[in-house]
Amino acid sequence: MNYLFHILVMINIYIILALSLNLLVGYTGLLSLCHAALYGIGAYITTLLLIHTGLGFLPSLLMAMVGTALISLIVSIPSTRLYGDYFVLATLGFQIIIFAVLYNWISVTRGPYGIPGIPRPAIFGLIFNSVPAYFLFSGILAGLCAWLLYLIKTSPFGRALKTIREDETAAAAFGKNIPRLKNTAFAISAGFAAVSGALFAGYMQYIDPTSFTVMESVLILSILIIGGTGNLKGPVIGAVVMLLLPEILRFLGMPDSIAANMRQIIYGLVLIILLRYKQEGLAGVYRFQ
Numbered sequence: 001m002n003y004l005f006h007i008l009v010m011i012n013i014y015i016i017l018a019l020s021l022n023l024l025v026g027y028t029g030l031l032s033l034c035h036a037a038l039y040g041i042g043a044y045i046t047t048l049l050l051i052h053t054g055l056g057f058l059p060s061l062l063m064a065m066v067g068t069a070l071i072s073l074i075v076s077i078p079s080t081r082l083y084g085d086y087f088v089l090a091t092l093g094f095q096i097i098i099f100a101v102l103y104n105w106i107s108v109t110r111g112p113y114g115i116p117g118i119p120r121p122a123i124f125g126l127i128f129n130s131v132p133a134y135f136l137f138s139g140i141l142a143g144l145c146a147w148l149l150y151l152i153k154t155s156p157f158g159r160a161l162k163t164i165r166e167d168e169t170a171a172a173a174f175g176k177n178i179p180r181l182k183n184t185a186f187a188i189s190a191g192f193a194a195v196s197g198a199l200f201a202g203y204m205q206y207i208d209p210t211s212f213t214v215m216e217s218v219l220i221l222s223i224l225i226i227g228g229t230g231n232l233k234g235p236v237i238g239a240v241v242m243l244l245l246p247e248i249l250r251f252l253g254m255p256d257s258i259a260a261n262m263r264q265i266i267y268g269l270v271l272i273i274l275l276r277y278k279q280e281g282l283a284g285v286y287r288f289q
Contacts, residue, residue, distance in 0.1 A: 051117075160181055
């Protein structure tokens with residue numbers, strides 16, 4: 001039973017990641033390849049605060065969200081004035097830099113050795129030690145994040161982002177401050193990614209840089225492409241499909257080495273088919289160009 005709850009916990013974590021990236025890709029039209037870096041920054045900030053300062057989970061989480069949002073401005077301020085492939089390359093460069101920092105700043109992050117012994121989240125004296133309890137906790141946080149992102153989507157700010165996505169020139173003509181709106185969207189997206197990082201660190205009770213690589217950013221983006229962008233249900237469906245697919249392969253009796261390769265092949269085929277015949281994904285509204 002814990003195996004099932006483990007999968008559900010990971011789905012909740014990736015739902016938050018996909019929804020947060022959707023704010024950039026689906027609403028603003030910015031294709032980012034550094035979301036795993038922001039995810040990792042949130043995980044490390046939360047972990048370091050919990051271990052070295054004695055702060056509780058909620059204060060550590062809030063500080064991680066703010067810290068990750070501020071760090072995201074390092075890439076967003078110079079990059080949001082770029083367009084198309086140039087913006088993608090800038091975010092990719094940021095992803096590589098953050099991974100290198102996490103891997104080599106051993107005095108702080110312990111580099112490849114990782115940080116063990118991360119305490120489980122405790123709120124008002126309630127510690128989420130069991131896997132079912134952590135599923136409930138992560139589900140509540142995922143629901144809260146989805147609700148907050150829905151409020152952002154339906155706000156004037158969210159409508160301005162969609163205007164930028166559809167026609168940036170028209171948005172500028174209406175007096176919208178395009179760089180400021182993009183930077184704000186990037187920071188908000190980073191803050192929500194930090195929530196996933198905090199949940200992941202508390203659940204695994206161990207983190208190291210290999211969980212936050214370029215391939216992880218590609219996986220998060222693939223979730224959006226498969227599920228769809230521009231609404232809330234697309235990222236949720238994408239996270240469920242992408243997290244359940246490798247588990248389904250386990251029941252086909254394949255050796256682990258073959259199953260791992262087959263998973264990559266199936267991911268690639270699904271992406272090719274969707275981008276060719278259904279560019280808005282399984283349940284999205286924004287078509288990738």
